[in-house]
Amino acid sequence: MSLLVNEIFYSIQGESLYSGRPCVFVRLTGCNLRCSYCDTRYAYHEGSEMDIMAILEQTAIYQCPLIEITGGEPLLQSDTPFLIHQLLENRYEVMMETNGSFDISKVDKRCVKIVDVKCPASGESRKNDLENLKRLHPGDQVKFVISDREDYEYAKKITASECSEIAINHMLFSPVLGKIPPAELAKWILEDRLQVRFQLQLHKIIWPETERGV
Numbered sequence: 001m002s003l004l005v006n007e008i009f010y011s012i013q014g015e016s017l018y019s020g021r022p023c024v025f026v027r028l029t030g031c032n033l034r035c036s037y038c039d040t041r042y043a044y045h046e047g048s049e050m051d052i053m054a055i056l057e058q059t060a061i062y063q064c065p066l067i068e069i070t071g072g073e074p075l076l077q078s079d080t081p082f083l084i085h086q087l088l089e090n091r092y093e094v095m096m097e098t099n100g101s102f103d104i105s106k107v108d109k110r111c112v113k114i115v116d117v118k119c120p121a122s123g124e125s126r127k128n129d130l131e132n133l134k135r136l137h138p139g140d141q142v143k144f145v146i147s148d149r150e151d152y153e154y155a156k157k158i159t160a161s162e163c164s165e166i167a168i169n170h171m172l173f174s175p176v177l178g179k180i181p182p183a184e185l186a187k188w189i190l191e192d193r194l195q196v197r198f199q200l201q202l203h204k205i206i207w208p209e210t211e212r213g214v
């Protein structure tokens with residue numbers, strides 16, 4: 001079994017409830033979406049085939065208990081659930097970032113899933129599989145990456161109507177850097193008394209000049 005891998009690197013987790021923790025990232029190649037704001041376009045095509053044993057060897061080098069599978073879109077490749085299962089069997093804490101367009105239930109429930117709900121300005125919101133919001137387990141998280149007021153209203157509506165089972169601190173609202181001032185999004189959340197978690201991509205604050213490998 002093998003996967004097309006764009007990069008494997010060790011950094012500070014910059015997103016999700018795990019933000020701030022040292023983490024190994026396995027970035028898989030390829031994505032079925034083309035979000036207007038995507039900061040990882042280099043992962044659409046570049047990569048090399050690695051068998052799962054080789055990925056396990058590479059991740060072990062960092063001696064880090066936390067691993068995130070991201071991309072590109074992890075669920076585009078059929079062997080991703082097996083990789084996640086193997087990492088869990090090797091006692092890693094495993095997280096996966098997914099764009100929410102594929103059924104997440106094929107992934108081991110011990111894996112913490114961060115499921116994006118794509119907002120209108122991404123240009124890809126019609127691809128959301130909102131059934132995924134019913135397939136979440138207690139540690140999982142739902143994320144909205146917001147470009148403007150229309151996106152904010154969309155995220156607010158979905159959190160109110162579809163997210164009643166999800167813990168309030170597991171709903172993440174994050175601004176697209178350069179599209180909306182973080183203070184603007186923070187103001188709206190506070191004005192509306194929303195019980196969601198505001199997030200900035202920590203790695204872009206720590207390493208503003210570096211695009212890959214952080």
Ligand SMILES: C[S@@+](CC[C@H](N)C(=O)[O-])C[C@H]1O[C@@H](n2cnc3c(N)ncnc32)[C@H](O)[C@@H]1O
Nearest residue numbers: 037038039040071072097098099116145176177
């Ligand atoms: C690069 S994607 C890879 C995983 C998966 N394809 C997805 O979209 O969730 C990882 C996360 O980065 C977010 N992201 C991408 N570009 C961004 C940007 N310019 N500003 C803020 N977040 C961004 C995505 O919305 C997603 O939550």
Ligand SMILES: Nc1nc2[nH]cc(C(=O)O)c2c(=O)[nH]1
Nearest residue numbers: 012013014015070097203214
């Ligand atoms: N440091 C760091 N944290 C991250 N959390 C999620 C990321 C991603 O691209 O999915 C990411 C990333 O690219 N870098």
Ligand code: SF4
Nearest residue numbers: 031033035038072099
């Ligand atoms: S789904 Fe993720 S990787 Fe794909 S284009 Fe959107 S942000 Fe980029």
Ligand SMILES: [Mg+2]
Nearest residue numbers: 039040070214
């Ligand atoms: Mg990233």
